[in-house]
Amino acid sequence: MNMKKTGLYAVAVLGLSLLAIPAKAGDFGVFGAYQDTRDADSGYGVGAKLDFGRFVTLRATYLGDVTAQENSTSPRNFKLRVIPLEAGLQYKFQSESNFSPYLGGGASYFLLDTNRGNIDDELGWFAMVGADIKTQHSFGIMLEAIYRDVQSQVRDDRNGDPTISDRVNVQLRGFGANAGLVWHF
DSSP states (O other), X not given: OOHHHHHHHHHHHHHHHHHHSOOSSEEEEEEEEEEEOSSSOEEEEEEEEEEETTTEEEEEXXXXXXXXXXXXXXXXXXXXXXXXXXXXXXXXXXXXXXXXXXXXXXXXXXXXXXSSSEEOOEEEEEEEEEEEEEOTTSEEEEEEEEEEEOEEEEXXXXXXXXXSOSEEEEEOOEEEEEEEEEEEO
């Protein structure tokens, strides 16, 4: 069994086992996302997170195209869509208060898709710092900064295409930001 499948199975088992653990309190959030990358460009998207107690977080983000280029409408442009599925540990300093800062990190499984060539899904990691700011009615906003790290390789299986080499390494590490709504339950 290869390393990627092992990591994906570990994240899935962790996620399913957490559903069986009754949490004293949790948070569910939906957010808008921004991610900058080293080798591509930056991208925008949406995401959701589910926090169990003050220590565990599960999250998923969809980033539509992290290779967006200004004034470039050619149909031959390279596009890369990224979906990080993440499971991690966090520490919420004041999980039951209206202002709940936190920091954490964990493992990421990146679902990667491109319009040119082929790219494999990859394992990576993330680190974050943020805060949930809740009202007395359990709703509020979330703000966070996130750093993700993953490396992949785009392969061109179409022989004779002069605009892309056979293999291109792509570093997708970089800083991002998330902002959205959170519900405390």
